[in-house]
Amino acid sequence: MTNLTLEDIIKPENLVHERTKLMTDKTLSYCPGCGHGTAHHIIMEVIEELDMQEQTIGVAPVGCSVLAYDFMNIDMQQAAHGRAPAVATGIKRVYPNKIVFTYQGDGDLAAIGTAETIHACNRGENIVIVFVNNGIYGMTGGQMAPTTLPGMKSSTSPYGRDVHDMGNPLKMTELVAQLPGTYFVTRQAVHTPSAVRKAKRSIRKAFENQRDGNHGISFVEIVSNCNSGWKMTPTDSNVWMVENMLPFYPLGDIKVDGKLL
Amino acid sequence: MTNLTLEDIIKPENLVHERTKLMTDKTLSYCPGCGHGTAHHIIMEVIEELDMQEQTIGVAPVGCSVLAYDFMNIDMQQAAHGRAPAVATGIKRVYPNKIVFTYQGDGDLAAIGTAETIHACNRGENIVIVFVNNGIYGMTGGQMAPTTLPGMKSSTSPYGRDVHDMGNPLKMTELVAQLPGTYFVTRQAVHTPSAVRKAKRSIRKAFENQRDGNHGISFVEIVSNCNSGWKMTPTDSNVWMVENMLPFYPLGDIKVDGKLL
Amino acid sequence: MTEELIIAGFGGQGVLSMGKILAYSGIMQEQEVSWMPSYGPEMRGGTANVIVIVSDERISSPILTIFDTAIILNQQSMDKFEKSVRPGGVLIYDPNGITRHPERTDINIYQVEGARLASEMGNAKIFNMVILGAYLKVKPIVKLDNVIKGLMKSLPVRYHKLIPLNEDAITMGMKNVVDKNIVN
Amino acid sequence: MTEELIIAGFGGQGVLSMGKILAYSGIMQEQEVSWMPSYGPEMRGGTANVIVIVSDERISSPILTIFDTAIILNQQSMDKFEKSVRPGGVLIYDPNGITRHPERTDINIYQVEGARLASEMGNAKIFNMVILGAYLKVKPIVKLDNVIKGLMKSLPVRYHKLIPLNEDAITMGMKNVVDKNIVN
Amino acid sequence: MAKVRGAIVVDVQKCKGCGVCLSACPTSVIELAKEVNGKGYHFAYMEQPEACTGCSNCAIVCPDGVITVYRVKLNSNK
Amino acid sequence: MAKVRGAIVVDVQKCKGCGVCLSACPTSVIELAKEVNGKGYHFAYMEQPEACTGCSNCAIVCPDGVITVYRVKLNSNK
Amino acid sequence: MGELKLMKGNEALAEAAIRAGADAYFGYPITPQSEVIEYLMAEKPHERTGMVVLQAESEVAAINMVYGAAGAGKRVMTSSSSPGISLKQEGLSYMAGAELPCVYANVVRGGPGLGTIQPSQADYFQSTKGGGHGDYRQIVLAPASVQEMSDFVKLGFDLAFKYRTPVLILSDGVIGQMMEKVELFDQMPRLKDEEIAENFEWATTGRKKGTERTIITSLALQAHEMEAHNLHLQAKYKTISENEVRFETFDCEDAEYIIVAYGSSARIAQKTVQIARKKGIKVGLFRLISLYPFPSADLQKLCKQGVKGFLAVEMSAGQMVEDVMLAVKGCAKVEHFGRFGGIIHTPEEVLKALEQKIIGG
Amino acid sequence: MGELKLMKGNEALAEAAIRAGADAYFGYPITPQSEVIEYLMAEKPHERTGMVVLQAESEVAAINMVYGAAGAGKRVMTSSSSPGISLKQEGLSYMAGAELPCVYANVVRGGPGLGTIQPSQADYFQSTKGGGHGDYRQIVLAPASVQEMSDFVKLGFDLAFKYRTPVLILSDGVIGQMMEKVELFDQMPRLKDEEIAENFEWATTGRKKGTERTIITSLALQAHEMEAHNLHLQAKYKTISENEVRFETFDCEDAEYIIVAYGSSARIAQKTVQIARKKGIKVGLFRLISLYPFPSADLQKLCKQGVKGFLAVEMSAGQMVEDVMLAVKGCAKVEHFGRFGGIIHTPEEVLKALEQKIIGG
Ligand SMILES: Cc1ncc(C[n+]2csc(CCOP(=O)(O)OP(=O)(O)O)c2C)c(N)n1
Ligand SMILES: Cc1ncc(C[n+]2csc(CCOP(=O)(O)OP(=O)(O)O)c2C)c(N)n1
Ligand code: SF4
Ligand code: SF4
Ligand code: SF4
Ligand code: SF4
Ligand code: SF4
Ligand code: SF4
Ligand SMILES: [Mg+2]
Ligand SMILES: [Mg+2]
Secondary structure (H helix, E strand, O other): OOOOOHHHHOOHHHEEEOOOOOEOOOOOOOOOOOHHHHHHHHHHHHHHHOOOOOOEEEEEOOOHHHHHHHHEOOEEEEOOOOOHHHHHHHHHHHOOOOEEEEEEEHHHHHHHOHHHHHHHHHHOOOOEEEEEEOOEEOOOOOEEOOOOOOOOOEOOEOOOOOHHHHOOOOOHHHHHHOOOOEEEEEEEEOOOHHHHHHHHHHHHHHHHHHHHOOOOEEEEEEEOOOHHHHOOOHHHHHHHHHHHHHHHOOOEEEEEOOEEO | OOOOOHHHHOOHHHEEEOOOOOEOOOOOOOOOOOHHHHHHHHHHHHHHHOOOOOOEEEEEOOOHHHHHHHHEOOEEEEOOOOOHHHHHHHHHHHOOOOEEEEEEEHHHHHHHOHHHHHHHHHHOOOOEEEEEEOOEEOOOOOEEOOOOOOOOOEOOEOOOOOHHHHOOOOOHHHHHHOOOOEEEEEEEEOOOHHHHHHHHHHHHHHHHHHHHOOOOEEEEEEEOOOHHHHOOOHHHHHHHHHHHHHHHOOOEEEEEOOEEO | OEEEEEEEEEOOOOHHHHHHHHHHHHHHOOOEEEEEEOOOHHHOOOEEEEEEEEEOOOOOOOOOOOEEEEEEOOHHHHHHHHHHEEEEEEEEEOOOOOOOOOOOOOOEEEEOOHHHHHHHOOOHHHHHHHHHHHHHHHOOOOOHHHHHHHHHHHOOHHHHHHHHHHHHHHHHHHHHOEEHHHHO | OEEEEEEEEEOOOOHHHHHHHHHHHHHHOOOEEEEEEOOOHHHOOOEEEEEEEEEOOOOOOOOOOOEEEEEEOOHHHHHHHHHHEEEEEEEEEOOOOOOOOOOOOOOEEEEOOHHHHHHHOOOHHHHHHHHHHHHHHHOOOOOHHHHHHHHHHHOOHHHHHHHHHHHHHHHHHHHHOEEHHHHO | OOOEEEEEEEOOOOOOOOOHHHHHOOOOOEEEOOOOOOOOOOOEEEOOHHHOOOOOHHHHHOOOOOEEEEEEEOOOOO | OOOEEEEEEEOOOOOOOOOHHHHHOOOOOEEEOOOOOOOOOOOEEEOOHHHOOOOOHHHHHOOOOOEEEEEEEOOOOO | OOEEEEEEHHHHHHHHHHHOOOOEEEEOOOOOOHHHHHHHHHHOHHHHOOOEEEEOOOHHHHHHHHHHHHHOOOOEEEEEOHHHHHHOHHHHHHHHHHOOOEEEEEEEEOOOOOEOOOEOOOOHHHHHOOOOOOOOOOEEEOOOOHHHHHHHHHHHHHHHHHHOOEEEEEEEHHHHHOEEEEEEOOOOOOOOHHHHHHHOOOOOOOOOOOOOOOEEOOEOOOHHHHHHHHHHHHHHHHHHHHHOOOEEEEOOOOOOEEEEEEHHHHHHHHHHHHHHHHOOOOEEEEEEOEEEOOOHHHHHHHHHOOOOEEEEEOOOOOOHHHHHHHHHOOOOEEEEEOOOOOOOOOHHHHHHHHHHHHHOO | OOEEEEEEHHHHHHHHHHHOOOOEEEEOOOOOOOHHHHHHHHHOHHHHOOOEEEEOOOHHHHHHHHHHHHHOOOOEEEEEOHHHHHHOHHHHHHHHHHOOOEEEEEEEEOOOOOEOOOEOOOOHHHHHOOOOOOOOOOEEEOOOOHHHHHHHHHHHHHHHHHHOOEEEEEEEHHHHHOEEEEEEOOOOOOOOHHHHHHHOOOOOOOOOOOOOOOEEOOEOOOHHHHHHHHHHHHHHHHHHHHHOOOEEEEOOOOOOEEEEEEHHHHHHHHHHHHHHHHOOOOEEEEEEOEEEOOOHHHHHHHHHOOOOEEEEEOOOOOOHHHHHHHHHOOOOEEEEEOOOOOOOOOHHHHHHHHHHHHHOO
């Protein structure tokens, strides 16, 4: 049909997707294939699309994404392990018109940070919480998280999580959805293009909620792989995630516009 | 009909109710009419009736009941503010065959101790948690608690709790009932004889659960007055409680034998 | 001039606010003052006491063990503080509820039936003002004018209409204080 | 006898376990040993290195900046550690992936094509044993017997069947180490 | 017509005069005393002793656990 | 019959060779290179460039955001 | 002259926060300092100045709220008492590491553990040396009057922002609970958001297009960066030590003996000096205002002037006395006297200790 | 001779816990010590000895689980690294107040704040003075080898139960992460529940009918009770100071100069001494084993023997050096040298510092 060369196609006017300017040029510190990277990109794309960067202050947790501020090209604060919701509360309360979000792992948000998470949600702070649930403590070398699946191996459950001894995986997202202070609660993933598109729409909705009214928390869980922690290749880990994580952590909206679905 | 004198009636053989031996002789440190006292008595009665005192270790919180060990005539530990569930976990894990319970206020359990409460419940520790909810920080002079009702005045919400600013009252009991680690979750009160009888049955069930199997948490909320904190007479405070607290915190079982009702 | 005073009684008798009014009165006449309550476990339904110092000089320690004056409003406080008045000092007490009257002979002892007088005036809440009046009769360390100013400062505006009643109570206390050293 | 050695390369090359086997070998012949890995941020997908000391005497510092021997397995490590060999010391490297070869003339430089040899033997995992062989040829600080014992100690029992393969790899390394000072 | 008679004993020194027992008594037996005890509380006492059925309601709700209850069954043939 | 043609540019030095883009490409355009980049990763490249529709799927899922996508609409009359 | 009031120390602290233009207070109740948040809630500072007051779910949350708001360039305050302050240590170490300004108060009670709510000075070590992890310091101011509870809030904010460091107002139950006359300073304006963005380039206020982003962090994964940051911190602490020493002396000119004390102990010791002087004992009071930086050089000077002995008086088993010893460096006798666990020494006891341990000993 | 193994310090600590008959370990992961809990989980100590291992939801929860189990008379352990240890301060103060035994390890990393995961010794103050609130102390043992990571667990439990006090094993990233030969002591039996009930009358194990109940608390509402409890604690600390000082000397007999160091710094300093001795410098190493109690008297002795100068070498901006100064009391020169923030000094740097600050200076 056509003998277009690559040079013909690769021209500025034909550009349809490029890395958002709100990501820095630094190589991400994440392992190859780690979902953190994708999550970073879509958040920054949303902030760019909503033209919010001048008002936005992000809060990075302690976890693999501790260095999020190296990659997200916006003003950020690095919070103590688990305390990002308190830090974000501090910021938002003194700047009600700025846009504040936290980016947290499952260890950070659902273990040490449980009280801060529950209470920020309960107070209905008008912020966005992005919760990357990879079922494990990635940063410290793959220890069991509150979200680790039953039977799942980790460096502190080397024979598999024994729910009798170690408790059940904690569905923080369902839990916070019960609180009147949450306005939008959803669970998404970023392992396929369509999942990414949906996740991005959720993130966009979350930030729009914050912008458009003092509604309370918009809480976006992103189920993700931790291929290093799970000791799999990136692509295998995504398959494993679909087969094991998603049945337990089903994707979809849980609460929209303040109403439980 | 009969000309029995008081002396005829007041004889050892006619005794139908006396203070349990598992309460010490000390005068309770609580304000007149405070529900803490009643709660203490029924717990100790249950332990006596189940003949458990030799195996039981109680954990007192920081709150008005910080001195519970002065009154409950059993082995007890005084825990740091909010940490009773962790302390109880420590005890129960090394003594799986002993009977362990915590006695906590709403500030203790639902504010500073949120993470410890949620995680002990989530792990399904085989312990009893008695949660005395008086909607206020009694001990420190009547500050707002997570459980303070909307519009309710306290020394830190002197113009009434503004839920928009200070968040909604937190229904911890409903929340922990969501977790698979809780086996029995109920809400009771101790303001009338029939309420006390029901509450005592619940407490008894809770301790029996612990004794009879490794089922997980038995969680008994007791809605109570804090007449000092509420700045009312004891009897007025019980009326106020019925009219205001109970509609928001309805009495009754929430989860029985591991099943949500 | 330095007056080192303890006021001791039950919680609810208005001990702390009486101390506060006195301290404010001191401020009104440009003196230095300190007001140090006992706080803590004994507060709940128990005793309440406050140390008030009014002085022309900078006040060093706000906590003292020996006092120029002790105002004692229940038996427990009598047991605790009778011995804390310095020789030559003053002890004022309300005999209501007192089972063991003060016994020291090296101090000046006064009595005022604050509880009775207040209830006779139809308002138990002015009890502490009656006591204050008795005290000021014995130790006129602040002028009545300044006490009224102090009252105005320490009462919220919506209660200012009660000031005349308080003044009456003070006067009542002043009139009815009895020198026990003489009477007995 | 004290040997102060650094082994440096990528994570995944078996740097740490090679050091561990060597250390265990030292223990087998009743020597003192220490094994100190770099740890931390550089671990994730980055470089890995370990300092191993084998000595007849109690070892003082397990962390050193100057080494008797450096085994270098990638370019980054070459850049970092070539200069850390003490004059007269030994540098052994695998040329695979090396873009800038060592240039010092005051040390003894050896080369072994570990990656190639291991893949020729059909098992990339024994790469580190080939390197170990090369090292032991140059610096026979532990006896082969003790290395085998060290292997047995550091491998879980279920992998003991692999010991002969490891031994072969060591021999392969011993045979194929090349003295660059002579060759170049 | 009463088939039972009861009586309570209040530990006067430990009673805090909260009045909770008053509202719990189905037969309005209890009142608070005009006098106070050693701690200054108007303690509870049986104002209508003959009305007491020994139902224990008062004792059960007494936060301070200071009520002891006695009860006698009256046989009809007595 | 293609109405569109696309092309991707991989930032080879930043690609980590995770292969996530491979599984995301509906037309199997991408492969991992035999060679490695400076960090030692087998980077992604267009093995079947002509099959690329510029759908951006690969770019969207690339965790490292190292894919830029271009797309040309082919007018039927062109 | 500012407004004259009779106030509790805790209330004065709270009122001063409003007047000092604080943007926010985050706290959790604990005796003997709950009046701070109670006063603030009653005063509706949001209506007075726009200041935010929030009761946090815990002390840990409170200090991290402070971190967030401070990291955004705001003037933030918190307060607590001993156990609550222990819970804040991680957060304080983070603030020191990230170089964030804040003012916080510890109204100390007797410990260890749950202890008692009675006043104490046993958190001196925690305040001046230990506490959180890592090599950091914080400025510690010790008020001895209700007036200073007010004044040091203003001073504290000045220092906190000058040096980008947490400033601790180390008070105790006596100072917190007592009422005194206090002259309140005039209301200062809160900084506008634009002023903050302009003045504090280090604060995260949103990245303006075309400018570099701002990051608040205490992380430096690479050890050499971490060391560089630590050297920077140490240099800052040196500057602080040189410029921010504060103390007060009474009757020290001709003194043969010196009582060193701070806070409510200093009040009591001043009475001791009065009594002792009447008895003809040449004793002076060296009252520390800044506990960190510690006035080592000034104590040294007294030593060189011929002071024979120093009595460190504190409501603790002996903590500040170590700093006195380090300052005096063996050139005079140093002894400790203190009651503790919630007991407050009397002026008479202090005098006796002086006579026995220093003069007689 | 016990079993010989090549192990990481963290692993040796974990294995020693099992062998010392520990009943429980409660912890939360943090680099550089996560191997402790990982090793324990892999070893299934529940099957080996009945020991319980539980990953807590946080460090705060972990230390309070320790409190509970210790209060019931069990041998309990936890471990963490700097930020996690800061979070434990309230709990530790409670344990000290309630006089509960436990062994805990801090595998120190560089701070303040999140800092770096590289080794550091900057938590010395926190460990030996500050940390939690109130007048309390804890025994602090500083291992300098993997062997001691094992041995000090056993010793730690002995001391913890002897004195009913928390015992801190203050390690760092070097000691935690390095492997060395370690001779493991033989498995000790865990105490049976009946033995505990019998031996530890203070422990809450259930009130036997006809006996008095047992209470674990750190509360004493009345100040005079609190003071009495504090005096009791201080008396105990005095006993500890008298009996439990531990240190090691190398080449100190004829030394003109002494390096004072502990932990991995002491290892490095020993190398310095070797190099210096070869150069003819008469230097010795005084290696602290117990940081609290601090061997003040023994350093004094050296001073009196004519040592001219002490160099305190630590991976911090200068913390232990204060205790050296307090010990030496001005009778010889004391200087500090250390790299910090995660950087480890080299033996050569230490030598240079010795020559410049002590010998030359
Ligand atoms: C107070 C404290 N405790 C523990 C740690 C160690 N730590 C760092 S990250 C982390 C868990 C990270 O897991 P998660 O939040 O799931 O993030 P991920 O790395 O999986 O994205 C832990 C325990 C710490 N830095 N601070
Ligand atoms: C770490 C810590 N923070 C705060 C306090 C102060 N404090 C003591 S009890 C209490 C709240 C008690 O309220 P609640 O738990 O509801 O018990 P109640 O007195 O109402 O029964 C607080 C905040 C403390 N002792 N320790
Ligand atoms: S460890 Fe896991 S979560 Fe962390 S970067 Fe690697 S894959 Fe991602
Ligand atoms: S303050 Fe409230 S909770 Fe506490 S004893 Fe009094 S009434 Fe009960
Ligand atoms: S309920 Fe108990 S304490 Fe209250 S008035 Fe009756 S007897 Fe007294
Ligand atoms: S026993 Fe029953 S009837 Fe008798 S006084 Fe008590 S409540 Fe009333
Ligand atoms: S997804 Fe991105 S990083 Fe992964 S292989 Fe493809 S281009 Fe490379
Ligand atoms: S743009 Fe679409 S078709 Fe082209 S390589 Fe990427 S995924 Fe394949
Ligand atoms: Mg995770
Ligand atoms: Mg309460």
